[in-house]
Amino acid sequence: xxxxxxxxxxxxxxxxxxxxxxxxxxxxxxxxxxxxxxxxxxxxxxxxxxxxxxxxxxxxxxxxxxxxxxxxxxxxxxxxxxxxxxxxxxxxxxxxxxxxxxxxxxxxxxxxxxxxxxxxxxxxxxxxxxxxxxxxxxxxxxxxxxxxxxxxxxxxxxxxxxxxxxxxx
Numbered sequence: 001x002x003x004x005x006x007x008x009x010x011x012x013x014x015x016x017x018x019x020x021x022x023x024x025x026x027x028x029x030x031x032x033x034x035x036x037x038x039x040x041x042x043x044x045x046x047x048x049x050x051x052x053x054x055x056x057x058x059x060x061x062x063x064x065x066x067x068x069x070x071x072x073x074x075x076x077x078x079x080x081x082x083x084x085x086x087x088x089x090x091x092x093x094x095x096x097x098x099x100x101x102x103x104x105x106x107x108x109x110x111x112x113x114x115x116x117x118x119x120x121x122x123x124x125x126x127x128x129x130x131x132x133x134x135x136x137x138x139x140x141x142x143x144x145x146x147x148x149x150x151x152x153x154x155x156x157x158x159x160x161x162x163x164x165x166x167x168x169x
């Protein structure tokens with residue numbers, strides 16, 4: 001198992017995993033699932049070394065993106081943080097608890113970069129997912145609707161957004 005930056009050659013696989021994740025979301029929560037993300041957004045994350053992949057042997061088992069600022073979602077919060085976005089698992093590798101692996105990786109990165117928090121959000125009040133993220137070490141901060149979603153992907157518009165964080169000690 002190896003975590004590394006995604007490359008531009010990975011972009012088709014990233015979109016395949018996003019599509020598979022969205023299809024799965026639709027079966028569980030038809031009213032709240034990921035939209036089709038813009039290729040420019042993903043290409044920018046790859047170019048900025050903010051898109052990651054977990055590789056098992058030669059297969060991409062999971063992908064996610066990070067940000068070091070997220071003012072539109074986290075609004076007035078400016079503490080030094082790592083924000084995790086869009087974890088998508090290859091269906092062939094479900095059940096391996098990749099979120100916990102990502103948390104361990106993000107914790108090491110946060111310590112190295114002197115960040116105070118690891119933060120994550122998810123749309124929809126999904127109690128099963130809330131419980132899963134709590135088991136992976138996140139504190140559940142609550143649910144609210146965002147004030148300004150104009151420049152955010154459509155799944156944030158009029159959605160209940162759950163907020164999670166881990167404080168780095």
